[in-house]
Amino acid sequence: MATVMKLVHRNALTSLMGQHCLSFSSAAAHRAAGVRAAQAFPGKVKIVEVGPRDGLQNEKTLVPTEAKIKLINMLSESGLSVIEATSFVSPKWVPQMADQVEVMKGISRKPGVTYQVLTPNLQGFQAAVKAGAPEVAIFGAASELFSKKNINCSVDESLQRFDEVMKAAKEAGVPVRGYVSCVIGCPYEGKVAPEKVAHVAKRLYSMGCYEISLGDTIGVGTPGSMTKMLEAVIKEVPVSALAVHCHDTYGQALANILVALQMGISVVDSSVAGLGGCPYAQGASGNVSTEDVVYMLHGLGIQTGVDLSKLMDAGAFICQTLNRKTSSKVAQAACKL
Amino acid sequence: TLMADFSVFCVLLSGVSLFIYSPPPHLIFSQTITGHAYPEFVKIVEVGPRDGLQNEKEIVPTGVKIQLIDMLSGTGLSVIEATSFVSSKWVPQMADHTDVLRGIQKASNVQYPVLTPNLQGFQDAVAAGATEVAVFGSASETFSKKNINCSVDESMLRFEEVINAAKKRQIPVRGYVSCALGCPHEGHIEPSKVAEVAKRLYEMGCYEISLGDTIGIGTPGSMLKMLQRVMKDVPINALAVHCHDTYGQALPNILTALQMGVSVVDSAVAGLGGCPYAQGSSGNVSTEDVLYMLHGMGIETGVNIAKVIEAGSFICSALSRKTNSKVAQARSTACCDASL
Numbered sequence: 001m002a003t004v005m006k007l008v009h010r011n012a013l014t015s016l017m018g019q020h021c022l023s024f025s026s027a028a029a030h031r032a033a034g035v036r037a038a039q040a041f042p043g044k045v046k047i048v049e050v051g052p053r054d055g056l057q058n059e060k061t062l063v064p065t066e067a068k069i070k071l072i073n074m075l076s077e078s079g080l081s082v083i084e085a086t087s088f089v090s091p092k093w094v095p096q097m098a099d100q101v102e103v104m105k106g107i108s109r110k111p112g113v114t115y116q117v118l119t120p121n122l123q124g125f126q127a128a129v130k131a132g133a134p135e136v137a138i139f140g141a142a143s144e145l146f147s148k149k150n151i152n153c154s155v156d157e158s159l160q161r162f163d164e165v166m167k168a169a170k171e172a173g174v175p176v177r178g179y180v181s182c183v184i185g186c187p188y189e190g191k192v193a194p195e196k197v198a199h200v201a202k203r204l205y206s207m208g209c210y211e212i213s214l215g216d217t218i219g220v221g222t223p224g225s226m227t228k229m230l231e232a233v234i235k236e237v238p239v240s241a242l243a244v245h246c247h248d249t250y251g252q253a254l255a256n257i258l259v260a261l262q263m264g265i266s267v268v269d270s271s272v273a274g275l276g277g278c279p280y281a282q283g284a285s286g287n288v289s290t291e292d293v294v295y296m297l298h299g300l301g302i303q304t305g306v307d308l309s310k311l312m313d314a315g316a317f318i319c320q321t322l323n324r325k326t327s328s329k330v331a332q333a334a335c336k337l
Numbered sequence: 338t339l340m341a342d343f344s345v346f347c348v349l350l351s352g353v354s355l356f357i358y359s360p361p362p363h364l365i366f367s368q369t370i371t372g373h374a375y376p377e378f379v380k381i382v383e384v385g386p387r388d389g390l391q392n393e394k395e396i397v398p399t400g401v402k403i404q405l406i407d408m409l410s411g412t413g414l415s416v417i418e419a420t421s422f423v424s425s426k427w428v429p430q431m432a433d434h435t436d437v438l439r440g441i442q443k444a445s446n447v448q449y450p451v452l453t454p455n456l457q458g459f460q461d462a463v464a465a466g467a468t469e470v471a472v473f474g475s476a477s478e479t480f481s482k483k484n485i486n487c488s489v490d491e492s493m494l495r496f497e498e499v500i501n502a503a504k505k506r507q508i509p510v511r512g513y514v515s516c517a518l519g520c521p522h523e524g525h526i527e528p529s530k531v532a533e534v535a536k537r538l539y540e541m542g543c544y545e546i547s548l549g550d551t552i553g554i555g556t557p558g559s560m561l562k563m564l565q566r567v568m569k570d571v572p573i574n575a576l577a578v579h580c581h582d583t584y585g586q587a588l589p590n591i592l593t594a595l596q597m598g599v600s601v602v603d604s605a606v607a608g609l610g611g612c613p614y615a616q617g618s619s620g621n622v623s624t625e626d627v628l629y630m631l632h633g634m635g636i637e638t639g640v641n642i643a644k645v646i647e648a649g650s651f652i653c654s655a656l657s658r659k660t661n662s663k664v665a666q667a668r669s670t671a672c673c674d675a676s677l
Binding site (some may be wrong): 248250259298 | 373556558559586589591615618626633666
């Protein structure tokens, strides 16, 4: 049937269909689609602000500790409820995060805001707790090659490492968030199977992570691949425990977030000013901008608790410090209109 | 009209012994698990050479414009807005409209619509060989007055002349409605006003109405409301969306439109054309980024994305500017192309 259709020039077809072509059932289907589209969204979405950690970690310029602290304080005032503050990883590997203890101790902790930190292993966890971290995060990968190249061990081995962290965290009463990277594509392996993502997400969730953030690390996902991946994961992990961490490298982040919301996801990671380029495509963008996400959510009538203008102030501050232009289109446009 | 189509198929395919009717691809919807249906085919209307270049500061030599259009003609795009027959006093970038239209190599399966703001422009366009034209209305009175110096009603009268003249020559006319999701002067625009203007253009004889978010301010929320209202007055398969990416919302807005049943999307190669209302900000959404999304969703477009990227690279080089397309940027620097 499709072959028959392709033989006909599409424009000719369109003009032939003329102006009276919608059959009743098609029109009804469109109305139904409109209704479904309108009812599809959660009333509230929690934004997890990863700019100070994931964002700055991927910026070339080393940011002074005071500037990091000021950024986090400004973000705290914007209404965000979760801010990823720093990473307790060895400064040898990530010099940007070498001031992890000073940052944790220096920020003004606003009541109602959770300050999460990365802890790649037990040592990092212990240092984090000592520095006063109320919540930690661990990172798994859905791609074996990525795991080996990134943290020098297989996915299973990394999960075993995290077992230690989970045990210690349970004992200390510290909640743990789990991240899965390369949920759509891997810079080394290419396409990643949704079942693999579901497997890793399930393991992290069963180990005790209260939330699993699914990261499109190289931003290759589209609403098509995003949907397939989420379908597989939702079979294994409750949708209320899932978050999406979309990168905007191919401009698809907001569209991907939109379909995730339509599938019931209500937690979205993003980075103020779109901080953090893509380490796998030099000059290309990485994290999606919090400002652009909030603009879309508010336009949909979804509550976030975030004050967009205060958020933009924080973005303007950090961009000035880094001497770079914002990656947020909302920030770019809003100050010019 | 179902019978009319059926008989056309029979005429066109008289050599085929087995014959089965199936609905046109853009009315076939695939169900997804999220409950949303998407068209199987989306027609891209490439507006880079006109809308794009018109909003670029640098005057582009005629030869470069022609080369751009010729490159785009080889990508699989079926509609390329080539130029505008507007007074060169107002739009110097389009002063070479006749030379461009005469100079391009017209591919047999591609339409090259041109803008014709009035009867004079239409006549010049026809003399230069135009076979399809477009008229631009506005959902905002203030925008209409500031942009083309007359009210919406007055502009409709002008367009009626063009459409009537076009009808006599059997030249199809596409209608545009600007400020469909907001106006730089008036702010919020009522969906009913958009519907009113769209309906007028459609009833006057435009075969397709492109709804433009001129300042890119729309979100899936406002896009949904506007389309729901317009769909009451204009059949969905006569609608197109022309989204600007000024606030980064173009792709989710297009996605929303697709979920509503729209299957025609305007875009510009390399995201040519900034926003005249927010200096330094982006305007048109990039064709490459739209294609990446559509193909990733299994939606056919007939367009070869790599060839569009090449055309984009060419024009950016000629303009000495970076592409606005994230796909083009990523593809040119990615250490490993895992894109799907």
